[in-house]
Amino acid sequence: MKILVADKVSPKGVEYLRQQPGLSVVEAYGSTPEQVLGLVGDVHAIIVRSETKITAEVIAAAPLLKVVGRAGVGVDNVDVEAATDRGVIVMNTPSGNTIATAELTFTHILCGARPVPQAAASMREGRWDRKNFSGGELFRKTLGVVGLGRIGGEVAKRAQAFGMRVIAYDPYLAPSRAKAMQVEGVSLDTLLVQSDYITVHMPLTEATHHMIDEAALAKCKHGVRLFNCARGGIIKETALIAALQSGQVAAAGLDVYEDEPLAADSPLRSLPGLTLTPHLGASTAEAQESVGIEVAEQVADVLQGGVIRNAVNMPSLDAAALKTLGPYMELGQSLGALVQQLGPKQIDSLNITYWGRVIDLDANAITRAIQRGFLRRISGEAINYVNAPVALKRLGVQSKVLKSTDEVDYTELISVEAVAPDGTVAAAKGTLVGKTGKARVVEINNREVEVEAVGKLLIIENQDQPGMIGYVGNLLGRDRVNIANMSLSRTGPGETALIVINLDSEPSAETRAELKANPAIKMAKFVQI
Numbered sequence: 001m002k003i004l005v006a007d008k009v010s011p012k013g014v015e016y017l018r019q020q021p022g023l024s025v026v027e028a029y030g031s032t033p034e035q036v037l038g039l040v041g042d043v044h045a046i047i048v049r050s051e052t053k054i055t056a057e058v059i060a061a062a063p064l065l066k067v068v069g070r071a072g073v074g075v076d077n078v079d080v081e082a083a084t085d086r087g088v089i090v091m092n093t094p095s096g097n098t099i100a101t102a103e104l105t106f107t108h109i110l111c112g113a114r115p116v117p118q119a120a121a122s123m124r125e126g127r128w129d130r131k132n133f134s135g136g137e138l139f140r141k142t143l144g145v146v147g148l149g150r151i152g153g154e155v156a157k158r159a160q161a162f163g164m165r166v167i168a169y170d171p172y173l174a175p176s177r178a179k180a181m182q183v184e185g186v187s188l189d190t191l192l193v194q195s196d197y198i199t200v201h202m203p204l205t206e207a208t209h210h211m212i213d214e215a216a217l218a219k220c221k222h223g224v225r226l227f228n229c230a231r232g233g234i235i236k237e238t239a240l241i242a243a244l245q246s247g248q249v250a251a252a253g254l255d256v257y258e259d260e261p262l263a264a265d266s267p268l269r270s271l272p273g274l275t276l277t278p279h280l281g282a283s284t285a286e287a288q289e290s291v292g293i294e295v296a297e298q299v300a301d302v303l304q305g306g307v308i309r310n311a312v313n314m315p316s317l318d319a320a321a322l323k324t325l326g327p328y329m330e331l332g333q334s335l336g337a338l339v340q341q342l343g344p345k346q347i348d349s350l351n352i353t354y355w356g357r358v359i360d361l362d363a364n365a366i367t368r369a370i371q372r373g374f375l376r377r378i379s380g381e382a383i384n385y386v387n388a389p390v391a392l393k394r395l396g397v398q399s400k401v402l403k404s405t406d407e408v409d410y411t412e413l414i415s416v417e418a419v420a421p422d423g424t425v426a427a428a429k430g431t432l433v434g435k436t437g438k439a440r441v442v443e444i445n446n447r448e449v450e451v452e453a454v455g456k457l458l459i460i461e462n463q464d465q466p467g468m469i470g471y472v473g474n475l476l477g478r479d480r481v482n483i484a485n486m487s488l489s490r491t492g493p494g495e496t497a498l499i500v501i502n503l504d505s506e507p508s509a510e511t512r513a514e515l516k517a518n519p520a521i522k523m524a525k526f527v528q529i
């Protein structure tokens with residue numbers, strides 16, 4: 001399998017890939033978008049840093065592509081939606097450059113307090129100016145951290161070491177985590193009003209775009225100092241320029257920009273209180289080695305064994321998770337395939353319920369396996385754990401997932417129901433039994449059964465009358481189809497009964513037609529799960 005390394009990553013990472021049996025590497029740095037399109041036709045993986053754009057067009061031009069690995073955090077240069085649609089995993093290396101970026105942020109904060117870059121530039125010009133470059137102290141000042149994640153958290157620690165009071169705004173952070181970091185969680189408005197220094201550390205999203213704009217800056221203390229080493233566009237550049245010119249912002253530091261690379265004639269370049277770096281957050285030898293090796297290992301793991309770590313468009317499945325979740329995912333896939341073949345073609349919702357031990361597991365991965373099983377016969381092999389949820393949504397099928405604590409007869413149970421617009425339901429329940437965790441279907445359409453949740457099944461609903469089992473057995477025997485296991489279920493004498501048979505091979509079309517033509521048989525379905 002071929003891996004295109006499109007941006008320069010650590011040579012150690014590339015070397016790791018070269019040493020893996022069955023993998024070959026093409027290094028092509030600084031390629032134009034047209035050249036990238038020409039290179040991806042036969043690749044199974046692409047590794048990028050932040051320069052190369054993996055657009056929908058690139059993904060469409062790469063029919064074998066399984067995974068895009070980003071040596072870094074932000075995946076803004078990858079069209080994740082297009083990748084997800086195609087079932088391509090997008091993974092990043094979320095922690096390898098945390099310290100490097102936190103340290104660069106702190107360098108900016110220090111340069112905001114003491115104008116070191118400006119003083120250094122004046123020395124180069126041959127001056128000895130001790131009047132114009134005095135600054136302030138960080139000690140006892142308040143630092144407002146917006147986004148208290150990995151990098152924000154490390155910046156907070158460093159600020160505390162400098163004797164700063166640290167407050168933070170992060171709507172998704174559990175209050176206990178802020179408390180553990182001895183950081184005061186506050187509202188955005190409080191942070192803006194109380195901070196002497198503000199630093200932002202979130203991804204660029206609809207909610208964070210221009211979060212720090214004219215209105216936000218007007219709420220700040222006069223002479224506030226502002227820093228962005230996260231993503232351009234979180235701080236509105238035109239608002240920052242105006243605030244630096246008016247003195248509302250005394251100093252600022254930027255590593256990232258609304259448009260990168262920053263235009264040579266950008267007005268940002270000529271503001272005296274502003275220190276600029278060209279997106280250098282992750283540019284340390286240590287961080288690059290770390291993310292380069294991590295991304296290489298992660299991509300090789302996907303190509304070689306299906307182990308998925310740090311995927312941004314599906315749950316991570318490392319070897320330990322796969323060991324635990326694998327049997328449930330297989331059971332889920334079988335149940336999904338079973339209700340799809342059992343039920344009406346058109347459905348408007350796929351309802352999944354989990355009971356017992358399974359509730360404590362990563363149900364997201366099991367849900368995707370059920371959805372994949374359901375879609376496989378409809379959409380073929382192109383459906384995988386990555387694109388199953390979007391493919392289902394595209395069909396107009398709602399996915400409902402419930403975790404129930406109600407008592408059931410099994411220590412763990414998964415139920416899948418396909419509900420048609422007219423209310424018709426096809427339903428199956430399954431569990432794992434015994435020490436080895438064998439997958440069993442234990443209910444079909446509300447009838448208790450017990451059959452292996454794998455292979456070929458014949459499901460017959462018939463009048464509960466003498467001779468039916470013999471009739472079915474004879475018919476299959478005549479067709480040379482061996483019965484591996486059989487389960488019977490009935491609601492009561494004289495009503496309908498359900499016969500579910502594990503078969504070793506597929507019955508012929510004639511046998512199936514004969515079964516369907518029998519007036520005592522209401523339904524006869526052969527399903528492959």
Ligand SMILES: NC(=O)C1=CN([C@@H]2O[C@H](COP(=O)(O)OP(=O)(O)OC[C@H]3O[C@@H](n4cnc5c(N)ncnc54)[C@H](O)[C@@H]3O)[C@@H](O)[C@H]2O)C=CC1
Pocket residue numbers: 072073074075094097098101146147148149150151152169170171172173201202203204207208229230231255256279280281282283
């Ligand atoms: N300058 C550079 O070279 C680098 C930049 N980065 C960027 O730094 C940013 C942070 O990275 P990490 O700390 O690793 O990410 P993270 O995912 O650990 O932390 C992000 C935090 O932002 C919070 N958040 C999300 N939306 C928010 C909102 N609307 N308001 C406030 N908080 C919000 C999240 O709850 C989370 O705690 C990312 O944008 C990443 O791309 C990362 C590495 C290098």
Ligand SMILES: O=C(O)CCC(=O)C(=O)O
Pocket residue numbers: 049050071072073074075097279280281282283
């Ligand atoms: O690879 C780089 O230098 C950019 C790092 C970055 O911005 C990120 O990891 O989000």
